[in-house]
Structure formats: C-alpha cells, structure tokens
Amino acid sequence: MAYERSENEVRLQRKLVPLNIVVCVLCLVSAISLLFAPLITINLSEVKDAFMEMMESEDGDYGSDAPDSDGIDIDFAVMFDVLFDDELSFSAIDLAKFANSDESAIIPFVVSKMDKIMDIMIIPIMSQTILDAFEEAGFDTEGVDYTALNEKFEAFNNVDSEEDMRAAAGDMIDEIARLVGGSIDSEGRTEVIETFVDLYYDTIEVTGGDFDIEKLLCVLASKGMELEEPVTSYKEFVEEFFAGGGDEETSEVFESLAMVDEALKVLAQGIFGMVMFSAIMWLVLFLFSLLHIFARNKRFVMWYVKLFGGIPWFIFGLIPMVAGGAFASMGEEMAIVGSIFGAITSATWISGVCLGLLWLVSIFWAFPIKHKIRKDRKG
Numbered sequence: 001m002a003y004e005r006s007e008n009e010v011r012l013q014r015k016l017v018p019l020n021i022v023v024c025v026l027c028l029v030s031a032i033s034l035l036f037a038p039l040i041t042i043n044l045s046e047v048k049d050a051f052m053e054m055m056e057s058e059d060g061d062y063g064s065d066a067p068d069s070d071g072i073d074i075d076f077a078v079m080f081d082v083l084f085d086d087e088l089s090f091s092a093i094d095l096a097k098f099a100n101s102d103e104s105a106i107i108p109f110v111v112s113k114m115d116k117i118m119d120i121m122i123i124p125i126m127s128q129t130i131l132d133a134f135e136e137a138g139f140d141t142e143g144v145d146y147t148a149l150n151e152k153f154e155a156f157n158n159v160d161s162e163e164d165m166r167a168a169a170g171d172m173i174d175e176i177a178r179l180v181g182g183s184i185d186s187e188g189r190t191e192v193i194e195t196f197v198d199l200y201y202d203t204i205e206v207t208g209g210d211f212d213i214e215k216l217l218c219v220l221a222s223k224g225m226e227l228e229e230p231v232t233s234y235k236e237f238v239e240e241f242f243a244g245g246g247d248e249e250t251s252e253v254f255e256s257l258a259m260v261d262e263a264l265k266v267l268a269q270g271i272f273g274m275v276m277f278s279a280i281m282w283l284v285l286f287l288f289s290l291l292h293i294f295a296r297n298k299r300f301v302m303w304y305v306k307l308f309g310g311i312p313w314f315i316f317g318l319i320p321m322v323a324g325g326a327f328a329s330m331g332e333e334m335a336i337v338g339s340i341f342g343a344i345t346s347a348t349w350i351s352g353v354c355l356g357l358l359w360l361v362s363i364f365w366a367f368p369i370k371h372k373i374r375k376d377r378k379g
Helices: 007-036 044-059 076-083 092-099 106-136 146-158 162-180 186-207 213-225 234-245 248-294 303-308 311-328 332-342 349-378
Strands: 038-043 065-067 073-075 087-091
Touching: 007 092, 007 248, 007 349, 038 044, 038 092, 038 311, 044 076, 044 087, 044 332, 076 106, 087 092, 092 248, 106 146, 106 162, 106 213, 106 234, 106 248, 146 162, 146 213, 162 186, 186 213, 213 234, 248 303, 248 311, 248 349, 303 349, 311 332, 311 349
Parallel strands: none
Antiparallel strands: 038 087, 065 073
16 A cells, blocks of 8 residues: 655655756766866966976076087977977866777877977077087087077078079078188089089979978988888978887887877776766766656655765865865975976866755755655654
C-alpha cells in the first residue's frame, strides 16, 4: 500500500520543485564549464617579466644589448618577447583531443620559437661572422661595430633581379672595407659579387622566382646538409634539422622532445580523466534533480558532488593562487616561482562558485524543507 502523504508534506514537496530547478542549472553550468572552458591559462608575458627581473637583479641590465661568449650582442628583452609572446590556454576537451591524437604539441611549439629567434638573430650572426673572417685574414676589427653591416644584409630582402643582387653585394663589400679600414682589390670584389649572383640564381631556381635573405640561407643550408628536398624557410629548416638533417646530437634532442610529448599525452589523459570524473558527478546530480521535479518524492542526495565536484577548482584554481602568494612572500629567491604560479589562471572558478552555491542551497533551502518533511512523517 502506497504511503499516504499529508497535505503539509505535499505542500513542502512542492517547495522543492524550484530548488530542483536551481540545482539543475548549477549542475549544467558547472559540468559544461569543466569540459569546455579553459582549464588552465598561462600568461607567458607575466613569466617573462619575472625572468627579466631575476636576470637584471643577478647580472645587470639585460634590457639592453649584452654580449654573449661569441661577441654577438643580444637584446634579451627582445629575445624574451619572442619566447614569451603568447598565452597558453586549453580546456579538458582540448586535452582529450591531444591525448588521443598522433600530433605533437611541444615540437611545433619549439620549432615556432626557434623560427622567430632565427629571424631575429641570423643577420647579426652573419655580420659578426664576416668581421671575424676579416680579423683572421689580418684586418684590424677591434672596436668595429658589426651592427653597421646589418642594414646592408637587410637590403638583400629587396633584391628582385641580378642587377639588384650585384648592387646589394657591392654595397656590402664596400661597407666591410670601410669598417675594417682596408681595401678589396677589383678582382676579389668581382669574385665575391659573382658568388652572390650564383646564390641568387640557385635560390630562385628552388623557390620559383621568390628571393629574400631567409630563402637564400635556407637553400644554401639545404645544399650543405644534402637534403633531398631543399627548404626555403627557417621553420622548415628547423624541422628538418631536428628530424635528422642535423648532426646526431640534434636528432637526439628531437627524440627527447618526442618523449616529452608522449609524457605530456599521458599527463593530459590523467587530467582529463580527473576532470571528467567531477563533471560526471555534476551530470548525475543534474539527472537526479531533473527526474525528481516530476517524481512523487522530490528529495535527493547530493553528497557525492559536494565531495568530488570541487576537485578541479581545488587543483587548478585554489592551489596556484595560494602557492603564488606563499612563494612571493618568501623573498626574492622564490619570487620567480610565485610569479609562475601567479601567471596561471583557470575557469574552474565557475565550478567552484557553483559548488559554493550548492552548499548554500543545501544548507539554507533544502535541509530545512527536508527536515520539516521528516518531522511531518513522524507525526
């Protein structure tokens, strides 16, 4: 025989309908945000600022040019802008796609950074290399600013014909002679110009007519590496170099990056599994709260969401925030670690807010009504 409810219980059960609707909304918002909103966002520009502060405090001003061991001035502020010029952001769904794909994540990232670095550094390196060659030939290059040659090399990007190449090469030779305080005989000058003309034709033969300093150097490097298919961009060159076109040591670096990539896929699978578990808890509660809107007894339990629903927010939202403040308060030595944690943000705060609201709804709305229903049944 079915339990006969009192009029008071029926009235109390009706009061649970809007509560169930509110719970449904909280569950859907939380589950969707966990799966599709950015799980982790790392602002690399904040990490860059922290590294710059650390380097300046330890070794001086790296915002200006600082010579490296090869005598090439490097503007570390520019270099750091290249290395930390973007924002890393991914959702749980992004992690699942990455973990189950054959594509790499870290290798394209490294290649893209090296491509940008080469674009910045290649002309200064060429200028310094030429001056070093003249120094070995007996010319006095002490105090010579190699950056004066950079503009001459940049002119090669405007070459559209053999005549342009002869003019650009001649200007470069004259500038070198001026810088080192010497002179280059007519025969030697002509020989160098003809070498550049040959390089020009070699390049446009591969590219189909396009020419700039990047394509020239890549085609030249392709010949040196004896590649079956010449490359015409720094990006292609770096990819080929890592893939085995370079020396054995470089190939090992590429293989190491591939191993790191596989480890990241395993980590991505673990993180997605954990987030998916919490999302499932929210979806189960959504299903129960939805069904109980139409059920005779509109009460249901929600302890599993209270226990497991906040795990992603705790790991990706709360811990980085607390750790960032804690490390920042430990002095300059740990400030860099604090800055790295401080650069991490997460949309799991949405789930955290939903969890907090669920607790409030449970304590101040659901519990009093359920308590009255139990009291009414006891008579």
